[in-house]
Amino acid sequence: FLGERDVRELDRGTLRxxxxxxxxxxxxxxxxxxxxxxxxxxxxxxxxxxxxxxASGIASEVESFPEGFGTVVGxxxxxxxxxxxxxxxxxxxxxxxxxxxxxxxIFASVDAVKEEEIVANLAREAAGRTVLLMTHRLRAARAAxxxxxxxxxxxAGQGRHDELVGAGGVYAxxxxxxxxxxxxxx
Numbered sequence: 001f002l003g004e005r006d007v008r009e010l011d012r013g014t015l016r017x018x019x020x021x022x023x024x025x026x027x028x029x030x031x032x033x034x035x036x037x038x039x040x041x042x043x044x045x046x047x048x049x050x051x052x053x054x055a056s057g058i059a060s061e062v063e064s065f066p067e068g069f070g071t072v073v074g075x076x077x078x079x080x081x082x083x084x085x086x087x088x089x090x091x092x093x094x095x096x097x098x099x100x101x102x103x104x105x106i107f108a109s110v111d112a113v114k115e116e117e118i119v120a121n122l123a124r125e126a127a128g129r130t131v132l133l134m135t136h137r138l139r140a141a142r143a144a145x146x147x148x149x150x151x152x153x154x155x156a157g158q159g160r161h162d163e164l165v166g167a168g169g170v171y172a173x174x175x176x177x178x179x180x181x182x183x184x185x186x
Contacts, residue, residue: 002099020093024105026085028077033062034069036077037091044095052094055121057114058087082109087118094125101131107140112182119143138175147171 002010002018010018028036037052038044049069053059061084065071077085086106093101107115119140122131133140141147142161149157149164149171156170164171 017096018098019100019102020096020098021102022086022089022093022104022106024086024108026077026089028073028080028085028088030072030075032067032070032072033065033088036073036088037069037095039092039096041096048095048097049091052091052125055094055118055125056087056090057110057118057121058084058091083111083114086110090118099129101126101129103131103133103135105135106133107135107137112139115140138171138178 001007002015007015034046034049037049050059053062053069062069062071073079073088077088080088086109090103090106093103107118110118115137116139123143131144133144135141138161144161147158147161147164148155149169151170157164157167159167165175166172
């Protein structure tokens with residue numbers, strides 16, 4: 001169901017426009033950053049592109065490029081870093097205004113500080129939307145209303161972050177490991 005409607009009753013165009021997907025390996029076209037974010041949706045106003053870029057934590061970097069949003073990225077986005085590609089793909093998804101966001105490990109190529117910034121921005125931007133976030137970085141999972149832990153494709157636990165940490169198990173063990181890794185990195 002999407003809202004109150006069975007997805008089988010929706011035409012494919014409506015259904016596709018309702019879902020924003022950001023893969024772990026984001027793809028960019030050899031076009032301008034603006035064209036990559038709007039992706040052929042001419043109705044997306046520049047203010048919404050800017051807002052999406054800010055929410056995805058990429059706006060200041062784009063503005064520092066000599067041609068800003070007019071900067072052409074190479075085929076597959078070769079002229080930007082992996083983290084920048086992911087954040088531009090996130091901006092693309094947000095600019096479409098979908099009611100569902102599917103985010104596949106979007107923090108894999110960003111540091112912890114940028115991750116915190118994006119998580120805070122997403123909390124605001126995702127209000128009223130359904131967000132499915134697949135991640136190995138549990139700091140991002142703290143903001144989720146529900147966490148589902150998968151081990152070898154099976155559900156190994158579910159609940160809020162604090163509940164899962166308190167319950168012990170694989171999630172709590174992973175959380176402790178990630179906390180120790182962060183302390184060692186400082």
